[in-house]
Amino acid sequence: MMHCLDLAGIGAGPFNLAVAALMREQSLSHRFFEAKTEFSWHPGLMLPGAMMQTSYLKDLVTPVDPTNPCSFLAYLVEKKRFYDFLHAEQRTVSRCEFADYLSWAAHRLKSVQMGSRVHSVLDQGDHFRLDVQGPSGRESVCARNLCIAAGKKPHFPLCSKPLLSDKCFHALEIALRDPDVNDKRIAVIGGGQTGAEVVINLLSGHWGRPAQVTWASRRSNYLPLDETPFTNDWFTPEYVDAFRQLSPHRREEIVAEQKLASDGVSPATLTQLYQLFYRLAHLEGDSERVVLMPNRELVAMSCRGDYQLQLENHLLGDTRGREWISADMVILCTGLSEALPPCLAPLQERIPRDDHGRLLLDNAFATRLEGDSGERRLYFLGTGRASHGIAEPQLSLSAWRAAQVVNDLLETEVYDIRQTGNFMKWITPQTSRVAVA
Template identity: 30%
Template sequence: MTAQLDAPHDLVGIGIGPFNLSLAALAQGLPDQGAGELATAFYDQRHDFRWHPGLLIDGTTLQVPFLADLVTLANPTSPWTFLNYLRHKERLFPFYFAEQFHIQRAEYDAYCRWVAGRLPGLHFGHQVDAVRWNPERDLFEVDYTQLDTDGEAVALGRTYTRSLALGIGTAPYVPEPLRPLAEAPTVPVIHSADYLDNRRRILGAEHVTVIGSGQSGAEIFLDLLRSRPAGRERLTWLARTPSFAPMEYSKLGLEHFTPDYTRYFHALPEPVRDQLVPAQWQLHKGIDAGTIAAIHEELYRRTLDGGWPDAVLTPGVSVRTAGRVATTKVELHLDHAQQGTRSRLTTDAVVLATGYRERPLTGLLAGLDPYLRKDSSGRPRIDERHRMILDPSVTGSIFVQNGERHSHGVGAPDLGLAAWRSAAILNTLTGKEPYPQPARTAFTTFGLEQAEHTRPRPAGELRPLVDHP
């Protein structure tokens, strides 16, 4: 073990996805709580930045405007804005004439890689193995393994920091009935996260089933539909939701992705928050209206010569069990919730657009478990400033990025709140306000009571019938 005994960092980030990349970009050049510059380091086991590479299907776009880049909504004058990226690439005028408010995913990935390739203090190819609190030094110890391009260990190291930022992201979720099949290399059952790597194999299958009603499932179904001859599509699209529903994208609906709503949600009782998150699925698990229209248009186009496309779209269906038929086919046992019926479907390939789950923190933070304060469901308690609530003996802070949906609501994984959250973390970390936060961000008043710190109460605003002490 090679220990780094130099001056400790002010902040170490674990994981370099868009959220910690945003934090690193906004942290660059900031002063610390003294007279020096904020010392940061960020680690990721991957060897370079890649954002959902398996889903960068040609023509697919972000579901948030380009202003939801890494920094603009906190500091539009930053050198790390998307517009400055375009300027460096000499593409500002083409972008101006393109009039694209929602950029392609591949372009967002290229922009993030441009930032990651220029920011100092990013350490790719470094796997963080353990985190501990050192009470003698009042610092966190971070142990890591440096990896070569084949993923083999080449060196061990340790660094020290006053605060941590966890941005380890999410992992593809595979439903229990399909896990044995997805783990068998001879059976073409893949998660949507690996779609492009397996696209040629999937296109070669006689019949393909897509499972999942979100944006990824819709985009993959559309890509497969466009790639297969009319009348011989041999496609099935199944969804557990009662319909292939559009995402809530009204102007006032989008205000659920504002700091105002995030604060409101955090102040709610834990049982209420736990009920709200699954009930708000259409805010983040629905399908972009443009994608739904494109699917319908493609299906309609295939009826022009008479007949119907060989494509089955069925919502309200869950997979009860699944098994292998011979060595090349999969049999899905299906339940229809509304009809109360069961059926079987034999298919040659399955694409699971079944979403993602937050990566568990238990292994990484095992050494800190005695210091963690948890809620009634065993999840870390996280304060309004995105910090884990720790034992008072721990003087450092652990900030959480995209691991706090249970405490901060549906906006936790949304790119549109990345810069705001990073700015809030840095304001807390520095004890100053390098990034002033807006007092109000939504026209909607989400409750009859507002927390005292949010904003002044304007004239005519609703007041509670009973003032609580």
């Protein structure tokens, strides 16, 4: 029988890179398979001036293993820019630099196998068999456990799907498309950080000079990311532990309430936008070149030479709020949605889910196939917002999440992930605990 890996990773984005970095000194055999031939992280969003919303210290390893050679600080030292970086006094780093750091880490990890697409995963009783198309051809890989972190897919409003084209596309592709917007009316749909960055680059002439930019958002205003200290305590292991003790219904309510803790526009970006709008309106006499439309939801689209977009104005709250705008190009900044990779299709019906189709994961982000009496584990990273809270799809807890996986896989506390002196008492010992689903 072929050698069986202790862990096979599907995908080598930030979440699985964190696991690979923490596994590098462990005795268990492991490989991570990535379909892309060269590492890249959201290359279509590498826009000028785009900044991270997460501290660089919340990298792949530092919160649980600060001496790990895959830390962001080790990257700075190796690139010979440590002092320059320090003197720049940056609270966050550019998205471009963080992507370069991730690529640097991926190249340092021998367990990461680029250009290797997993076509299927089959249940072989006591192990899984992966059909992998790699650089050297097709191979069959045996693994006892799986770690799946294959990323997300663009979310498209239903009405936009039949009209997708070179003039109607998701913002995830915009830097790769490099669109010509000269003299065009541009509709930007979506009021989050990506929408804000797209609008800045449109009005700054990065792709030419548009005739008009209309920015529509479902939100009541262009709202800031809440990154204040107490809100940031939601992105800690202690909070996740408390969140795990709640009923599924209560978890769902809380995640909805916390939306702007992870999905708002950085305050510095909002200030930059407002200053830009001020210059256009009052100093350049070009106030008609930008139209801001908060409280609007895209409900219908058609294309007859140009695009006709029907928006519902939720400020009015009834059918009187239906409005139409015309555009030559539509850029959809409508976020990403969770999706399991197609290679898991043979296992789909046996992956435990709740009544809403959401994965049922334990504290270590793991589950077992239904009907499996063995010890095999499937770890799912980036898909557990409902089970682990608002921080789960975010980079903030990448290292802690990976440490949970490694500790669980080795059945020992390789990494001490506890903290002392936490100010917040989310649940006191006297509080009765609700069973975790």
